[in-house]
Amino acid sequence: MLMFTSASAQDKQVFTKITEGDQLIYLLASPSLKGDISLEETINSRRSRRSFAPDGVTDIHLSQILWSAYGVTKPSTNPQRSGLRSAPSAGARYPLEIYAVVGNVPGIEPGVYKYDALQHRIIRVIAADVRKELTSAALNQKMVADAPFSVFYSAIYSRITDRYGDRGRDRYVCMDLGHSAQNVYLQAEALKLGTCAIGAFNDEMVKAVMLLPENEVPLYIMPIGKVK
Numbered sequence: 646m647l648m649f650t651s652a653s654a655q656d657k658q659v660f661t662k663i664t665e666g667d668q669l670i671y672l673l674a675s676p677s678l679k680g681d682i683s684l685e686e687t688i689n690s691r692r693s694r695r696s697f698a699p700d701g702v703t704d705i706h707l708s709q710i711l712w713s714a715y716g717v718t719k720p721s722t723n724p725q726r727s728g729l730r731s732a733p734s735a736g737a738r739y740p741l742e743i744y745a746v747v748g749n750v751p752g753i754e755p756g757v758y759k760y761d762a763l764q765h766r767i768i769r770v771i772a773a774d775v776r777k778e779l780t781s782a783a784l785n786q787k788m789v790a791d792a793p794f795s796v797f798y799s800a801i802y803s804r805i806t807d808r809y810g811d812r813g814r815d816r817y818v819c820m821d822l823g824h825s826a827q828n829v830y831l832q833a834e835a836l837k838l839g840t841c842a843i844g845a846f847n848d849e850m851v852k853a854v855m856l857l858p859e860n861e862v863p864l865y866i867m868p869i870g871k872v873k
Contacts, residue, residue, distance in 0.1 A: 660704045660752065669769040671753060673708035676716060676765070682835045691830050694839025695788045697870030702793040704752055706836055707745060710869060711760045711767070713832035714796060714825050715743050727763060732825040735817035740804040741825060742861055744797040748776045757797075757855060775854050782850035783843055783866055792868030796829055796840075798822060799861040822864055829867055839872040 661672040713731055721728035727739060734740070743760040745767055747753050755774035758767035780790040789795060800822070805813035826842050833840045843866040851863045 660708070662752075669754065669756075669772070670766055671704075671758070672764070672766045673711065674705050676709055676712035680835060684831075687831050687834050691834045692839075693841040694833075694870075694872045695841050696873040697788060697792045697839065697868065698873050699749055699791065699870075700793065701871030702750055702838065702869065704750055706838060706869070707747075707750055707753065707767075707794060708765070709836065710796060710829060710832055710838075711743065711745060711762075712765060713828045715739070715741060715760065715762050716765060717762050730762065732821065732828055734821050734824075735805060735813065736808055738805045738808065738813075738817075739821070740800050740802060740813075740818050741821055741864075742799045742801060743825075744770070744799070744855065746775060746779060746795040746797050746855075746866075747793075748774045749793040771856055778854045779851065779866065782854050783846040786843060786845070788841060788868045789843070789866060792870040794869055796865075796867040796869060797855065797863075798825070798865040798867075799855075799857055799863050801860055802862065803860065818864075826865060826867065829869075833869055837871070838869055840867045840869050842867050 659674040663670050663672065716731045717728045718731050719729040730739060745758045745760060747758060748755050756769045757771035757775060758769050760767055776790045780786060783789050800818050802814050802818060805817050809817055830840060846866065848863055857863065
């Protein structure tokens with residue numbers, strides 16, 4: 646029987662904070678590969694949660710959630726390949742980009758961080774708490790502002806269209822997003838946290854708030870927090 650990881654909000658911080666030039670980087674805790682909640686129980690209890698307490702999320706939770714979303718589960722010996730991930734991807738093209746929008750995670754400075762799956766670390770790209778601005782861009786859905794952090798998804802379509810053409814854009818990216826987001830739902834549930842996938846937002850406002858490169862298209866916002 647498959648088991649999902651559960652972790653206590655009182656777990657000690659185990660990240661490593663480093664700077665490279667003007668970049669702030671956190672090397673995240675190694676993901677736990679064993680848990681005490683069965684897959685069946687987690688699927689049965691999974692719901693969209695929209696009301697969050699302002700605290701109760703740790704860096705260990707952040708680490709585990711990001712790994713579940715897109716983390717490497719089998720490194721590649723080929724330097725031109727990224728290895729296998731926690732979520733399947735058509736042709737192993739992995740078109741998604743994943744960010745952590747951090748507001749209240751003890752030990753992690755507020756800001757927007759890009760997830761580097763290959764090294765299981767986050768790299769700060771915006772040195773400010775943008776939850777309120779992102780809430781406005783997400784049609785004032787208050788859960789974005791309330792959640793201690795959010796997982797944010799964008800896509801670089803060229804990674805998949807160069808092989809699959811329009812079918813990659815119209816179908817495969819959506820499939821990749823669904824696979825990854827369901828992992829986040831289940832992992833959050835197993836950690837006694839909650840989330841709700843948000844696809845209703847103003848694309849241009851979101852791109853401006855997140856300072857996304859021109860080639861990245863916003864897809865999802867998933868606020869994460871302890872359920873009230």
